Each structure stands twice: as C-alpha cells, then as structure tokens.
Amino acid sequence: MRLSELIEAYFSAPERQITIAPGEQLLVQGGFNDRLYYVLEGELEGYYAQSQASDVKLFSASFGAFIGVHSFFSRTWVPSSTVVAKSQTRLAWIDRHVKVLEQTNWGTLTEQFMPVIVAELSQRQRRATQEAIEKERALEKLHLAEQMTTLGQLAAGLAHELNNAIGVVSSKSEQLQNLVTELLDEAHPQALEFFQHGLTQGQRCSSKQARTLASQIENYCGIGRQLAKSLAKALPDGELNPHWLAQPEDAVRFWQAGRDLHDLRLAAKHTVGIVQSVKQLGRTEINQDENVDINDSINKAVALLQSDLRRVTVKMRPAELPLFHGSQTELVQVWVNIIKNACDAMQDTEQPQVVIQTRLDKKRLLITIANNGPAMNETVRRQIFQPNFTTKKGGLSFGLGLGLSIVKRIITGYGGSIAVKSDNQHTIFRIKLPLED
Numbered sequence: 380m381r382l383s384e385l386i387e388a389y390f391s392a393p394e395r396q397i398t399i400a401p402g403e404q405l406l407v408q409g410g411f412n413d414r415l416y417y418v419l420e421g422e423l424e425g426y427y428a429q430s431q432a433s434d435v436k437l438f439s440a441s442f443g444a445f446i447g448v449h450s451f452f453s454r455t456w457v458p459s460s461t462v463v464a465k466s467q468t469r470l471a472w473i474d475r476h477v478k479v480l481e482q483t484n485w486g487t488l489t490e491q492f493m494p495v496i497v498a499e500l501s502q503r504q505r506r507a508t509q510e511a512i513e514k515e516r517a518l519e520k521l522h523l524a525e526q527m528t529t530l531g532q533l534a535a536g537l538a539h540e541l542n543n544a545i546g547v548v549s550s551k552s553e554q555l556q557n558l559v560t561e562l563l564d565e566a567h568p569q570a571l572e573f574f575q576h577g578l579t580q581g582q583r584c585s586s587k588q589a590r591t592l593a594s595q596i597e598n599y600c601g602i603g604r605q606l607a608k609s610l611a612k613a614l615p616d617g618e619l620n621p622h623w624l625a626q627p628e629d630a631v632r633f634w635q636a637g638r639d640l641h642d643l644r645l646a647a648k649h650t651v652g653i654v655q656s657v658k659q660l661g662r663t664e665i666n667q668d669e670n671v672d673i674n675d676s677i678n679k680a681v682a683l684l685q686s687d688l689r690r691v692t693v694k695m696r697p698a699e700l701p702l703f704h705g706s707q708t709e710l711v712q713v714w715v716n717i718i719k720n721a722c723d724a725m726q727d728t729e730q731p732q733v734v735i736q737t738r739l740d741k742k743r744l745l746i747t748i749a750n751n752g753p754a755m756n757e758t759v760r761r762q763i764f765q766p767n768f769t770t771k772k773g774g775l776s777f778g779l780g781l782g783l784s785i786v787k788r789i790i791t792g793y794g795g796s797i798a799v800k801s802d803n804q805h806t807i808f809r810i811k812l813p814l815e816d
Contacts, residue, residue: 385491385495386417387540388480389471389480389794390417390471390472390473391471392471395472396469396470396471396472397468397472398468399468399470402468403464404461405468406447406460406461406462407458407461408458408460408461410457411456411457411458412447412450412456413451415445415447415451415452415474416445416452416470417443417445417470417472418440418442418445418446418470419442419469419470419471420469421468422439422440422467423441423462423464423468424438424439424440425438425460425462425463426460426462428537434461435537438506439465442578443459445495445499447462448495448496450638452489454475456475457575475809480557512700527617542651545650549648552640552643552647555640556640560575561738567633569626569629570629570633571633572622573623573631573632575637576613577613577635577637577641578631578637578638580641581638581641582612582613582685583678588611589608589612590608590611591610593605593607593610596610596624600624602624602627606628606631609787610627614635619804626722627668642682645682648708649679649683649708649715651708669707670698670702670704671702671707672702672703672711673700673701673703673737673744673812674697674737676707676711677714677746679711680711680715681693681695683715684722687719687722688695688718690731691722691732691733692719692731694732694733694734694735696737697736698737699739700737700744703744704815705812712786713790714736716783717748717808718784724750724806725750725752730751731752733748733749734747734748734749735747741815743811744811744812744814745811746809746810746811748807748808748810749805749808750805751804751805752802752806754802754806764787764797765784789811790810793812793813794813795810795811797809
C-alpha cells in the first residue's frame with residue numbers, strides 16, 4: 380500500500396481530527412500517548428527537556444509529518460519529547476484500537492507503516508549525526524579559545540619586553556640623527572643634503588627604475604657599475620642631479636647613512652604596531668582611523684624587508700586605487716608577514732621572485748602576492764592560517780606560528796578575505812578588502 384493510500388485510509392475520518400491552538404501541547408515528554416498523528420495544517424515544534432537546563436529544540440513539523448511515531452509503534456505509549464503547536468494546527472489521528480485495513484494483503488499495521496517508521500529512524504539518525512558534528516565543532520572552538528588565551532598571556536609578556544627595547548631603539552636613533560646632523564653641519568656641510576635626503580625620503584626608487592637609471596649613469600657619466608647602481612637608488616626623484624654626480628662616493632655614503640636611520644625609525648614605528656597586534660591576538664576589534672594608500676603601504680613593507688629581499692626579484696604591478704580606511708601599521712604588517720614567508724619559502728629557489736599586483740574590482744581592493752617557491756602540500760595549505768602552526772624550526776618565530784594567523788585576523792577584521800593557492804609554479808596569496816560605501 381502506497382503512503383498516499385495509507386493516509387486516505389486511516390486519516391480521512393472527520394471524527395478523528397482535532398485542532399489545537401498556538402502554544403498548546405500535543406504530547407508531553409514522559410507522559411502518555413497511544414495515538415499516531417498526521418499533520419493536515421499548521422506547524423509544531425518538538426523539544427527535549429533536560430534536568431536543570433533549558434529545553435533543546437529537536438524538530439519542526441508541518442503538513443505531511445507524522446507525530447508520535449516512537450511511542451505508538453514501540454507500544455511503550457510514552458512520548459520521548461514534548462510537542463507544542465507553533466501556530467493553529469489541525470491533525471488527524473489513529474490510536475491503538477484502530478481497525479487494521481487490508482491485513483490479508485498488506486500485513487499488520489506496523490508492516491503497513493514501515494516506510495513511516497524507517498523515515499522517523501532516519502530523521503533521528505540525521506539529528507544525532509548533526510548533534511555530534513556540532514559538539515565536535517564546539518570542542519574545537521573551546522580548544523582554540525584555550526590556545527588563544529595561552530598565546531595572549533605569552534604575547535603580553537613579550538610585548539612588555541619588546542616595547543621597552545623598541546623605546547630604546549626609537550629614542551637612541553633620534554639622538555643619533557640629531558648628532559649626525561650637527562656633526563655634518565659643522566664638518567662636512569656639503570654632505571648634509573645627501574644625508575637629509577636619505578633621512579626624510581628613504582629609498583623611493585623601485586628596482587626597475589634603479590636598473591634603468593644605473594645603466595644611464597654608467598654609460599653617460601663614466602661611473603663604475605656598482606657605484607652607478609647605488610647612486611641610482613639615491614638620486615632624488617630619479618633625476619641625474621649634477622651635484623650628486625659630481626660627488627658620487629660621498630653622495631652614496633651619506634645618503635645610505637640617512638636612509639638606514641630612516642628605515643630604523645620606520646621599523647621601530649611599525650614594530651610598536653606589530654606588538655599591539657600580537658597583544659590583540661585573541662580579540663576582534665581593529666582600530667580603523669586612517670586613509671591608507673594600499674600601494675604605498677606595500678612599498679613600505681618592501682622597504683622594511685630589504686635584507687630578506689637582497690637575492691629576490693620584486694615585481695610591482697600597482698593599479699590606481701582609492702584610499703582604504705584602516706590602520707596603515709596593520710596593513711604593512713600583513714604585507715610584511717606574507718612577503719617574509721615567501722622569502723623563507725624560497726631559500727633554496729634559483730632566481731627567487733615575488734610578484735605583487737593590486738587592482739580595483741567594483742567595491743573591492745584585490746591584492747595578490749605570488750612567489751615561485753616550492754608548492755605547499757595540502758596539509759600545510761589547510762593549516763597555514765591557524766594559530767600555533769609553523770613550518771619553521773626556531774629562530775625569531777620561536778616556532779609559534781603567529782604571523783599568518785595575525786594576518787587573517789586583520790584581514791577578516793576589515794570584512795575581507797584571504798586565500799592561498801599553491802602548485803609547482805607559484806604560491807599565490809589573494810587578499811580582498813571591501814571599500815566603504
């Protein structure tokens with residue numbers, strides 16, 4: 380007998396139909412029930428009562444659902460949950476005294492309703508499976524929260540010590556800057572211009588611009604190749620300034636001194652921001668108080684990583700972008716972490732290369748940072764943004780694996796996303812940052 384025939388045969392009698400109001404109980408957990416209900420109209424909800432705890436919602440039921448399957452067919456007559464009408468509900472019912480129809484052809488009542496019983500068991504199994512999955516997820520979140528608490532405590536201690544050290548670096552570099560300026564003004568005033576340019580501007584010339592300019596200097600000014608390369612990085616606005624070309628050795632030497640002090644103070648400033656981000660590892664708030672030029676923040680990150688990038692070719696493909704409202708310190712930290720990880724990954728790569736591209740897509744800024752290092756295996760790729768995960772052994776990372784977890788926290792804090800794709804040719808980080816309306 381088909382299900383539609385069962386319903387017609389057993390649940391069409393008007394005298395076995397009831398209507399219950401919203402909030403009215405149909406079944407009570409642990410009570411008595413010897414009926415099988417079929418929902419004709421309305422909606423009900425089932426709850427499981429726990430001792431000294433709030434009730435747990437088990438299911439919702441509407442047209443076509445059967446209620447009381449367990450207590451009716453198990454013949455315990457005891458409901459395993461409480462069922463309450465969510466809206467006005469009309470139901471049809473049969474009880475244990477119902478006459479079995481077509482028993483010769485279709486068997487006992489239990490045999491006739493076997494598809495209903497199986498469907499109920501299947502539904503209960505799905506609920507149990509879902510509960511097990513949710514429990515496992517809750518345990519994972521609890522474990523992560525415990526890890527984050529531990530990291531937060533460790534970070535607070537490290538931050539205190541680092542803040543003290545950075546305070547010394549910042550104050551001493553300022554004193555050194557003032558002293559060098561005074562000495563040059565007294566002993567070598569013509570070199571002061573070179574020093575101050577490096578101090579105020581740093582290195583603004585890109586690698587490509589420097590190579591082009593170095594060739595011009597070498598070919599037309601009769602300056603050696605290595606000196607031409609250094610001078611190309613130093614020249615203001617990339618122009619062949621006669622004053623600088625007349626004293627190339629002094630220009631480079633004093634410009635480099637100023638640039639190094641510039642980078643030292645910039646690194647100290649960003650380290651303060653990094654320390655704050657580490658302290659906020661387990662938090663979600665992000666201070667968004669600046670209008671940031673994303674391309675400029677990437678250039679600052681590249682400048683901070685000069686020592687790591689000595690043997691790496693960096694290719695920049697910037698697009699014209701609107702300003703992004705956020706924290707420049709945090710965004711520089713994002714790029715520093717990703718590029719630094721790329722440098723570490725390419726230690727054994729011949730002709731290592733990092734390609735950074737920015738573009739605008741409707742209301743989003745898209746940033747990709749690619750390297751030609753070895754491919755990540757699937758296990759590493761899945762875990763790379765998790766706290767405590769690291770492939771490094773010792774060193775300044777202390778094996779903590781904080782870098783990319785902080786990166787993800789910062790990006791998601793802005794409502795953005797970060798993903799990584801890796802194969803034998805490239806490993807690519809893709810960052811999306813939404814723009815405010």
